[in-house]
Amino acid sequence: MPALPAGPAGSPLDGLFVGLISGTSADGIDAALVRFSQDQTHLVLGRTYAWDAGIRERLVALGQGGEAQSLDEIGTLDVQIAEAFAGATQRLLEEAGVAPAQVRAVGSHGQTVRHRPEGARFNGQHPFTWQLGDGNLIAERTGIATVADFRRRDVAAGGHGAPLLPALHAALLHDAKEDRAVLNLGGIANFTLLPAHGAVRGFDTGPANCLLDAWCQRHTGKPYDAGGAFAAQGQPDAELLARLLDDPWFMLPPPKSTGREHFHLDWLQTRLAGVEAAADVQATLLDLSAITIADALQAHQPGTERVLACGGGVHNPRLLAAIGRHMPGTTVESTARHGVDPDFIEAMGFAWLARQTISGLPGNLPSVSGARGPRVLGAIHPV
Template sequence: MAGPAGAPDGASLYVGLISGTSADGIDAALVAFDGPPTAQDDGDGAPDGRLLLGRTYPWEPALRTRLIALGQGGDARSLDELGTLDVQVATCFADAAWRLIAEAGIDAERVSAIGSHGQTVRHRPGGAAFDGRDPFSWQLGDGNVIAERSGITTVADFRRRDVAAGGHGAPLVPAFHAAMLHSRAEDRAILNLGGIANFTLLPADGPVRGFDTGPANALMDAWCQRHTGAAYDAGGAYAASGRVDDALLQRLLDDPWFAEPPPKSTGREQFHLDWVQARLAGGESPADVQATLMELSAATVARALQATQPATRRVLACGGGVHNGPLLARIAAHLPDAQVESTAAHGLDPDFVEAMAFAWLARQTLAGLPGNVASVTGARGPRVLGAVYPK
């Protein structure tokens, strides 16, 4: 079958799959790479990868509900349940890959590999917030099942090698950001507004850094669903109907995690509705709490950038939060010296940057090249990430 428009016969094709902290669907990206993989960013030049097709495929509602409950710190009912969920998630990921390939109208034999992030159900990378426990990060979605059902070589389980090397296993996307969006003309920051917010710092001259800043959409989505029944606050309208409660905002900001220096990462097990509930005085308007949670996301993003790369002149945003105009406006208000804009202005669809990154990471792994950035994760050095499941 003919490839999609813009995919010359010589291009190598990869599929990237991820379901993020919000678990709002499986993001699938078909990516074309024209040149060979490289050990490090070239600086300025042609972006290394083009999105040919991106789609988000929804979870079955009952499965999504269970995954969110586990991700927020809930206990598994049994080992049998965990084993079953591992297979169910992998089956959904394999089906997403097949649907994407079919919609693109390409022959599956042209796809070199699938890079699957899986679904995080627990992220305990160490640090003060986790009381010195043995660090780990756990993503469901058995790569054996994906490879078997898809018939395509699959790379999965990307985070745990970095954790084993003393890192946080997150963020992993900064290496891809550097390959695609670095500029020698200005200091840039790439802001991913998923369930959790994280930065990749790309100085014009200097090492790449990156870290989580705290909640982006996760708390707002959960609060909105509890009080309105909607899965998320479309366009930030619910938050815009309330007013920021300054006293509540301060209690939220007082959490010690925000004061921890990078490298740092977090997830729903740290920032969830019980965490919010414990800081309510009682009697707050639900709309005011929503407005306050939006301000928490904006303020923690801005404070983190001002503390780590204050000379930033361009913030490129991606992830679901890009569609929340009021949230972007609040971030811009906190960062008056920086231009805040979508990655779309630089040729990257903001909804599929992370999925593209896991296609890129799979390519790195198959080439025997590192996928982590040790200055970001805190690992002892560069590592080839993931496990390979041959077709």
């Protein structure tokens, strides 16, 4: 795997770190055990651990804009998420044959339940982002120092708190010979723009899998559209697609970020005529993801030679093919072709962010998030 910048041997930059994330889709807890050293970044082990079905159902509902029933519910979820993250860490280390004392720190993203960097009422006032999963409890259960709550410092500094991984993408995947972009196909799609020469930029483009997964779940009972098979049964509806593309969010300039609280089934439902076949809607949602991704790249880095895809959507060949069709002249391929596991690059990113934090180094890129400057992110919960 490509190298990352490192400090002197034996510094806090060296050693084993664990990164944990449950993304927009809440389809599992991704856990990565990563070894950083002076000359390499090595994914020792990556695993995805399933959520308890009842907890996942509640997380998805909250993430899609649902309201919490009480403060007690939020407090309980905060603990339940932390317990699940701690359990994922323990299982990962057991599988790897690594003792907790060998790990310098855990970096936990937690579970986003609301992301409002533009303000709760979309008026620029009182912006916030909120990830649950108490870092105190993770540290207590694992016996490992835990860094959590990475996004809020960037928001406090005027940024979006997202995307947070472009610095890692740049370190691992930049090439001085060609203009590249890293495309993360999670619930939400986001780009890291890596010009051969020039500043790194990044931003969300809109839905990748969140609407596809939710619609598939509703109509087939399956949590995601494996291989794009459901979408393949339908035909895109041009009129519906036009209504979906008409959302003003797509026209916003970077820095920009979003989540399920904006792009959810109720958002889709208000744009349906009510006569569409379910498979046609799925095919249209796939085109929505592909077109908004391609349009964003054309608007902000035309002439990109190579797009390196990661995240769950990399396993949907129909989605990748659609993206490629809308990017003529651009190679679209998995980060795996460049030595980076597409399923665990985000979890690796939170291991890297923990490494940055305990070393007193910034984790954000102001050119990406819009923050007023570089900031050390997250709160450290010592053993």
